[in-house]
Amino acid sequence: MMTLTINGKRTEASGGAILDVAKANGIRIPTLCHHPALAPQGACRLCLVEVKGMRALQPACTFPVTEGMEVQTDSPKVRAARKFVLELLLSDHPQDCMTCEMCGNCALQDLIYEYGVKETPFAGDRHLYPLDDRDPFILRDMEKCIRCRRCIRACDEIQAVNAITMINRGFRSKVAAAFDTRLQDSNCVFCGQCISVCPTGALTEKDSHGLGRAWQIEKVTTICPYCGVGCTLDLNLRDGRVIKATSNWNDSVNRGVLCVKGRFGWQFLHNPDRLTRPLMRSSLWREISGTEGTPAKYDGFVETDWETALDTVADKLSAARTAYGPDAVGILASAKCTNEENYLVQKLARREIGTNNVDHCARL
Template sequence: MAQLTINGKKIQTPGGTILAVAREHGIRIPTLCHHPALGPKGACRLCLVEVKGSRVLQPACTFPVSEGMEVQTDTPKIRTARKFVLELLLSDHPQDCMTCEMCGACELQDLMYEYGVKETPFRGERHAYPADDRDPFILRDMEKCIRCRRCIRACDELQSVNAISMINRGFRAKVATSFDTPLQESNCVFCGQCISVCPTGALTEIDSRGAGRTWQTQKVTTTCPYCGVGCNFDLHVRDGKVVKVTSRWDSPVNRGVLCVKGRFGWQFLHSPDRLTVPLMKAELWKKRTGTDGTPSPYAGFVEADWEAALDAVSDGLAAAKAQAGPDAVAVLASAKCTNEENYLIQKLARREIGTNNVDHCARL
């Protein structure tokens, strides 16, 4: 246990960084390159604090606490330093919050607000990279990049893919693949983890552009429909449509990590190919109703109302049972459907048909 003071407040702690200890005790220290799912970096200089006895300001995110330490987190000197860093960042940032996808969910914007940085005293060159939309899913608008390296660390620490890194030095330093190729020409697996950690609008979902900012969507926490890992994620819904998928860092199975299908594979929900009405073979419809029915886009099928379709199914199954016994009927359940639905369909087979002919694609 170490005893220290932060802003004059006595604190007992088993250890950790100044940032961690301060947060545990409800003391706010602003951060930008820090991310709870990633290792500390000390790059952005927003979390600078005064440590008594130290010549320069120290980054709270990497500096370990020690016995007797005296820390100040919000002195005029510190506020000046933080404001200075924000002014520098603003001098290299397109001030297009009006149209930015991340407006309202941007950590840089929030800090500008908190420190009242309306404009920058620095005039000079600004990075003016064109937005890179050459790849599927991931839009890289690098002029909004503040080079906090969260994306690089996510690609490295969470995914062990290392598709992106810093290239060049000085003002020309840039997050890129080797030789600055499109992501598709790198070993990127399009998990989108980089987007999930980006504090600004530099990395966003191409397919969600303009579809609704974070505060405009309703979030519904659910379970991924793809493989058996069962990742947890939030569907972002606006006007009855899914527009984006994100995952929370405290999600129990995947801890915020998703794959390309989980994060980006939701478009099928709104595919024009979705079945929207029951269909019946034209001959069967004619046999059952004596009419031609409403044509459907599918060859040989007409559109049916639910009552007619459900009757036809129960009749079809009942007829086979009546003709050749219950074991002449079989049902296939589905590993894509819910437990409840699987339970119901096996109950249907066993109780109402009287057969154990029930299986699903477990083995396929």
């Protein structure tokens, strides 16, 4: 344990960076490039604090606490430096929050607001890049990039893919795939982890644009329907429809990490091809009702109602069992369905049909 002073208040810590110790003591230090899931890099200079004895201001995210240290996290000098950094960032940022996808969910916007940066004193060149919509799923608006490199670090540290990096230097530096190609032409796996950590509107879900702002979204935490890892994902809903899926950093399986199918593979939910009414083979319908029925959009099928459909299935299964014995009936359960549904299916097979002919695609 060591003793240090933060904003004049004595506190104890066992070690760690100033940022963490401050947070543990209820002191918020603003950050931009910092992300809890990523290694700190001290680049954005928003978390600068005064450390007694140091000439320059120091980044709280990387600077370790030491015995007897005296830190000021909110002094006029610190606030001035942060405001300065924000003014610089604003001087190179499109000011189109009104239509920006990330409005209300943007770390830069929040800080500009908090520090009251009404306008930037620096007139000068601004990065002008065309909107990069060449790829599916990931929309890149590099004019909004503040070069915090969270995306690069997520691609490196979390996904270990390293599809993107910084290219060029200084003012001209830019996050890009090698040779600034489309992501499709790089080794990008479209996991979208970069989007999940982007603090601004530089990287966003292409298919979710215009569908809802952060405060208009309701999130439901559920489990991914694809492979057996069982990742937790948050379905983002508006008006009863899924508009995107996001990482949930707190879950215990994937800890906020998702793959391309998990993050972007939900669109089938609202596909117009979804079956919405019970269907019956036309010949069977004729046999049962003696009428032609309402043709379905699939050849050879008519639409039916639930009662008729359920009765027919029960009757036909029952008839087969009666005529040929229970083992003439086979039931396929599903590795896509829930435990509860599968429990019921095998119970149906065993209890009502009397057969153990129940299986699913475990081997496929």
